[in-house]
Amino acid sequence: MLADQFAHISAIHIRRRQEAGIDPRLVMVIRLNAPVDPEDFRRAGIRVLDDTNGRTVIAFADDPQLLEFHARLTAYKAGPAEGNKHPSYQGFLDAIDTGAEYVGDDKISRRLRDHQATVLPEVALVLDVECWHPGDPAAAEEWRNEVRLKVTQLGGEVLDSYLSNSSLLSLLRVRLQSRHVSTIAEMSAVARVDLRPEPLLTMHDVFNATADDLPAVGAPARDAPIVGVIDSGVRDAHPLLAPAMRDTVVLARSIADARDRDGHGTAVTSLVLHGQLEPLLNERQTPDPVCWILSVRVLDDEHQFPDDELWERLLAEAVEYCADHGARIVNLSVGSALTPYSGAKATPVAALLDEVARRRNLVLVISTGNVAAAAYLAEVDADTPHTYVERLGVSDETRMIDPAPAALALTVGAVCHDPQVGALAREAVEQRPLGNADWPSPFTRRGPGMKDSVKPELVAPGGTLAYDDAAHALTQVPALKLVVASARPDRLLGMDLGTSYAAPLVTHVVAGVAGRHPEASANLLRALTLQSAVETRFWQDLTGGSENERRERARALQGYGRARFEEARSSTNHRVVMYGTAGIRADDVQMWEFPVPRSFTQSSGDRELVVALAFDPPTRGRRLDYLASTMQFEVLRGIKPEVVDAIYRAATEDELEATPEGEDSDPPTDEPKSVAEIGRRRIELEPSANARRGGANQLARWRFKHRLRAEEETYLLMVRNVSSWAGEADLQDYAIAIAWVEDSERDPIYVELEARLRVPIEIEIRA
Incomplete structure (x- = not known):
């Protein structure tokens, strides 16, 4: 099989090398099942260009016929030589699963491909082109010059270049029409082609903005919610903030006033009010802030809690103060790096905040906290921009810090924002950002939470770092930060990065x-x-393990995904959100019946079902069973609610604990008699009930393309409350949100679902 695959590679290449404009090098992708020493490839006539993936090697050969490699295959097939147990080259060849030509489509970034779909072929794009560096400086220069020449022949322009022989890095920045991207990508000297972000704002725009340059901000509606921002204070006269300020106070005895001298609180407040500022400033919109701000200062001028006061007391008093003065939502972009979560019992401050949140009916939004890259990366090199996530996801140094583990809070991590949407074009071609859009920021912290619950639940843009190939070090680059309001008296806007700025973007959504x-x-x-969250594709970029294992690793860093403002607030014709609230007793089951769009039973297509659950159980900080009860949900089809209710009420504890996961195949038509048989009526949601059951904030999705069964006009959402130490008579409040999602090109589903809704679930469409 390997012989056929590599012979096919050679045949294709020999044919293509005869075509005009195609250079003669053979570049291939080799997939492995075990590590292989690059020296073994070299001896087989193949030179490794990139093996950072671990199981995927990009390599090239000067000999297009691969004679040396095929000689090894022949020797291997001949069996063991006399006196040997194993065939020659067995370890080397057994480690190779497949070989294929490395084609242009593999080299074009997803971001560039998506952007090309939105522009005409003749539109000029500014691209970052990475060329292969074969290890020989002269050859690297030759390969790069070939790409330069091709860009010029295609009518393009080379804007900048960088070559580092020590880092084996060769980069070009070019301007080229979209129609020619595939031609450049097909060159064997090219490793990757990506879109250089076009800036929404320039450095001059940010650092020299005057009040006249900013959009006119109106006051929030009189009945708009009040959001508490517990931080370093606020520059309350800032033109982006002043109309929305309800009050500013300081609670720490050793801090003189509520004025923000550090700048952190002002930056956070601007994002709570307006979301990401870049589109707002670029389009000169006239925003109406979504909330009023109550600023409570607890941090000193150095962005620290005062040394002479207990930070736990300050934080609790600040949250209580916010609730006393009408706040329904509180943003906490603060924490203690001295108390990372160990994964066992609740941290003291998290337990304290959970109790206050439940008693005062508050939504707390808390950042995971920041970690220095040096804490989990022993060294950095040219591969760090795409390898840092492996250590970030497993290091003990990257666990969340107090109070992020709070079970009832929405905990927020940071992701690298797409600079096209974010801010400024990076200026130096040798400064390469860590991660791609929606990858975890290199400073974000990870979960899971208590009882392996999903923490953080949500992520939002927080910026990223860059690797400077010239300095061989990580650095901060303005292009990779978020634009925020500045507290400096000589400046209205600034730039910063961190999970502190991801949390207020989610607070903006909640408000x-x-x-x-x-x-x-x-x-x-x-x-x-929660139901508004869109899953990132980051898990698809991870290597090693099964799909479920990669998804689990991604969830520990990114939770359920990125919260979205409009999708959280209301429905559209093609994304219909239904929601409801109820109370449930310990060890009880409740059913919610909701309609299935008829069009889903008439044709196939890309569709999705999203279900979210949130509840607020009592908590006990000194118990391993921290939550008084846990809740879980399943979606059932082809079964009546009274049948499910009767089976669960008659089931033994062992039957309930042995409940299987659902199946995606059509359910049977006969009526179930047991909990196990109900399992065949379950829709297989992702993540599974076991993966999400430990948390007070849960989300699951079902993506499907097939046509649904016509006789199943409604589905059931089954909600179960399992007591740990809650009393039998205790009523646990909870809320659910269900969304049907379809392609916007299809017939609207909103009107139909609104008319058919028979259960006590509300439905609302965006104005």
Whole structure:
């Protein structure tokens, strides 16, 4: 099989080398099942260009016929030589699964491909082109010059270049029409082609902005929700903030006033009010802030809690103060790096905040905290921009810090934002950002939370670092930061990065939901915010392990995904959100019946079901069973609610614990008689019930393309409350949110679902 694959590679290449404009090198991708020493490849006539993936090697050969490699295959097939147990080259060849030509489509980034779909072929794009460095400086220069020449022949322009023989890095920045991207990608000297982000704002725009350059900000609606921002204070006269300021206070005895001298609180507040500032500033919109701000200062001028006061007391008093003065949502972009979560019992401050949040019906939004890259990376090199995530996801140094593990809070991690949407074009071609869009920021911290619950639940842009190939070090680059309001007296705007700025972007979403649903409980605000989350594709970029294992690793860093403002607030014709609240007793089961769009039973297509659950159980900080009860949900089809209810009420504890995961095949038509048989009516949600059951904030999705069964007009959402130490008579409040999602090119589903809704679930469409 290997012989055929590599012979096919040679045949294709020999044919292509005869075509005009195609250079004669053979570059291939070799997939491995075990590590192989690059020297073994070299002896077989193949030189490794890139083996950072571990199981995928990009290599090239000067000999297009691969004679030396085929000689080894022949010797291997001949069997063991006399006196040997194993065939020649067995370890080397057995480690190779497949070989294929490395084609142009593999080299074009997803971001560039998506952007090309939105522009005409003749539109000029600014591209970052990485060329292969074969290890020989003269050859590297030759390969790069070939790409330069081809760009010029295609009518393009080379804007900048960088070659580092020590880092084996060769980069070009070019301007080229979109129609020619594939031609450049097909060159064997090219390793990768990516879109250089076009800046929404320039450095001059940010650092020299005056009040006249900023959009005119109106006051929030009189009944807009109040959000508490517990931080370093605020520059309350800032033109982006002043109309929305309800009050500013200081609670720490040793801090003189509520003025922000550090700048952190002002930056956080600007993101709570407006979301990401770059589009707002670029388009000169006239924003109406989504909330009023109550600023409570607890941090000193150095962005630290005062040494002479207990930070636990300060934080608890600040949250209580916010609730006393009408706040329904509190942003906490603060924490103690001295108390990383060990993964066992609740941390003291997290337990304290959970108790306050439940008692005062508050939504707390907390950042995971930041970690220095040096804490988990022993060294950095040219591969760090795409290898840092492996250590970030497993190091003990990257666990969340107090109070991020709070079970009832929405905990938020940071992701690298797409600079096209984010801010400024990076200026030096040798400064390469760590990660791709929606990868975990290199400073974000990870979960899981208590009882392996999903923590953080959500992520938002927080910026990233860059690797400087010239300095061989990580550095901060303005292009890779977020634009924020500045507290400096000589400047209105600034730039910064960190999980501190991811949290307020989620707080902005929660405030938007609270403004649309003024009577909503904290549980409902959390459920509606959760259901808006879009899953990132980061797990697909991880290597090693099964799909479930890669998804689990990604969830520890990114939770359920990125919360979205409009999707959290309301429905559209093609994304219909239904929601409801109820109370459930310990060890009880409740059913919610909801309609299936008829069009889903008439044709196939890309569709999705999203379910979110949020509840607020009592907590006990000194117990391993921290939550008084846990809740879980399943979606069932082809079964009546009274049948499910009867089976669960009659089931033994062993039967309930042995509940299997669902199946995606069509359910049987006969009526189930046991919990196990109900399992065949379950829809296989992702993540599974076991993966999410430990948390107070849960989300699951079902993506499907097949046509649904016509006789199944409704599905059931089954919610179960399992007591740990809650009393039998205790009623646990909870909220659910369900969304049907379809392609916007299809017929609307909103009107139909609104008319058919028979259960006590509300439905609302965006104005």
